[in-house]
Amino acid sequence: MARPTPLSGFPEWLPDGRIVEQHVLDALRRTFELHGFAGIETRAVEPLDQLLRKGETSKEVYVLRRLQEDPAASAEDDRAGQLGLHFDLTVPFARYVLENSGHLAFPFQRYQIQKVWRGERPQDGRFREFTQADIDVVGAGALPYHYEVELPLVMAEALGSLRDIGVPPVRILVNNRKVAEGFYRGLGLEDVEGVLRSIDKLDKIGADAVAALLVAETGATEEQARACLELAAISGSDDSVITRVRELAASHSVTSELLDEGLEELGALVRAAAERAPGVVVADLKIARGLDYYTGSVYETVLVGHEQLGSICSGGRYDTLASDGATTYPGVGLSIGVTRLVSRLLGAGLVRATRPVPSAVLVAVTSEETRAESDAVARSLRSRGIPVEVAPAAAKFGKQIRHADRRGIPFVWFPGAVGEDGARGADQVKDIRSGEQQDADAATWEPSAVDWWPRVTPAV
């Protein structure tokens, strides 16, 4: 077998990169659990007809076929029984809630950290397999608005817990479907989705082109188009944002209960965020992505200084996350694109692991006959929680030290030599970075806290 080459879109990390990813996952999990989110996992597959309920994503689904299955069967239009890999964690979560509603206490808040797959065309250079970390709260019948305030703040805290390893600060951009829809309808524009689609192109094609698009595609007048652009230009992280939207609405004689409701919600979010995570949450009225399917708040998150990476954490409020006919389950949630984040951290050299292996100590082996002595030292250290490996072979000590060095292991342990009288001399431990070597007792010695486990730190 010749050396294999990586598969485009399926990222993998070397051991030191995996330590960074694992640190990120552990830190997110801890924040989610501190906030009472229960962890669940769902199977990787869903029935194809469930995955295809939203038409837009159909092109991205990987369909499964058992190798021994009749290939003609999978080509048939009849999709009953066919399985596809999930492309997000929301569809499976909605199904899980319906399937287990009798066993869950609502509002049910869960986190879910799993791989998802999208059958993107390879030449797009996008990830086809990546890890998401989602939090959602789902209610049975109703879900209070305050969760729309809390969930982005939980994510701000989770991402904030990564600051000390070198993750840049985040900015969470928020908008509210009710504000946009209320404003557009109040202006007299009924094609709300059409307006949102045009506004979504603002960053790409600029205000004048969007204005032209609004006129051409949504039947807006020049004045209505300009009003939409004025709304989209409003952003800020305090209550003044709400005032400016109200003033804009008044200047266009827009009155709308929906707009008022949306502004009240958006205002509550901005005020709570200003108190609990100052500077992190910014109301940005041009955020349009997702407003076609979210029904209230919508969130996007950028790394400050790395905005061109796009949103690394998005989400929003659904009035109907799931429904079994009898009960409707509204929900609100956000999803971190962990792979995109980690890929950026590693690719831009922002973070590093202090070593690529867990071991703090390599126990040298004096001779294969006395390997059991080295094993006993290792057991003693491990019994006190110190990660240890034993040298692969009783090579010359210089070679064993080089083995530790190549693996980034900071300490090499030398079992005491047995003298002519049969007594074993004192063990010694060497810090191979400083060269310092001293007597040590496997029952009591310990590495410093910073050397105990591999750590993840800013690379600078």
Add this chain to the structure above:
Amino acid sequence: MARPTPLSGFPEWLPDGRIVEQHVLDALRRTFELHGFAGIETRAVEPLDQLLRKGETSKEVYVLRRLQEDPAASAEDDRAGQLGLHFDLTVPFARYVLENSGHLAFPFQRYQIQKVWRGERPQDGRFREFTQADIDVVGAGALPYHYEVELPLVMAEALGSLRDIGVPPVRILVNNRKVAEGFYRGLGLEDVEGVLRSIDKLDKIGADAVAALLVAETGATEEQARACLELAAISGSDDSVITRVRELAASHSVTSELLDEGLEELGALVRAAAERAPGVVVADLKIARGLDYYTGSVYETVLVGHEQLGSICSGGRYDTLASDGATTYPGVGLSIGVTRLVSRLLGAGLVRATRPVPSAVLVAVTSEETRAESDAVARSLRSRGIPVEVAPAAAKFGKQIRHADRRGIPFVWFPGAVGEDGARGADQVKDIRSGEQQDADAATWEPSAVDWWPRVTPAV
């Protein structure tokens, strides 16, 4: 959408079951890392031609197709570029080693905890998606025998770390390909694979039927068949096993260097295990499964008292785990079937989680206007690492207490009432199990260690 039903072969857990599974995964990871194994993850897919290199597994592979792909293309015999889901973690690990050999220090020891998929027919009632936890050590060119002793002992320690949650003790059954092959060849039987296939049926069809099979299918004489059965009948956890095999070989005039080499290895394993994990490792000469592809030691692991569950942790030694033509990579490893284990623990009611949510405390909300006070209490507790959630609504306290009770949360926190003078009274915390309620300060109060996080304990 009607209530969905589970998909056969794709197990999922409720939140309390997931806590058990997560505990198992965390405990395994800790033991693996204490022994210096580096964690890696590989992508879920491999090129189909790599997955099908061993013909026998072909029937179990799930093949992927992008939904928008021409279905006819995937039906073609040309498999180039086709992807399948991995059915174990060994094939992807071998590929990872070859792909990254220039960046790894050998012997490279890694653990890998991931889902795998097998396209079993649904009616078999077997898992089609399950989690494996693998450890392997791989050398470049050579790999010393002592790893064949160490790796099963690492697994014994990992599984032993689960004893305190109610996992039964394990027994690791070991055999050695060299012993079996050397003995059979020494007897004059050349169809080693055929003999192993027959011996593998011993538990199912009994000794007489296996003897008949050996005569009919491998050309053995009655006496040769009986000798094979005598070998298979030998088991034990000390050196006497080796002696008995030697005596058996002598009584049949079998001499074989391969047999001698195998017995030396098996003896070393049994002796080391007797010292380091007394009673856990048993040499069992009838273990034949896997001996057709492993080249040295082979391992199977049963839960004592649950032997009918089959092996929950298997593995062995490969002389050629991977090869790029220039270098051959021998390896030794074992794989725990985590899903099978957890499914058994939950299904048989052996273990339970003390609660299904992380939260130790529910902070009650007196009125929606003062929700910020409850949020502040929660933040204060969380800042000291206590998992907390805030009540979903300012319902009557009795209802909020019932909400906590339904979620298994042990403590409810009541922010102090604000008196007519505007001053806030003392907060109180109630243990809803005992009913005991007392004044508490969010800056200093903490739950007892056993209540802090959900724990996993024996169910009895």
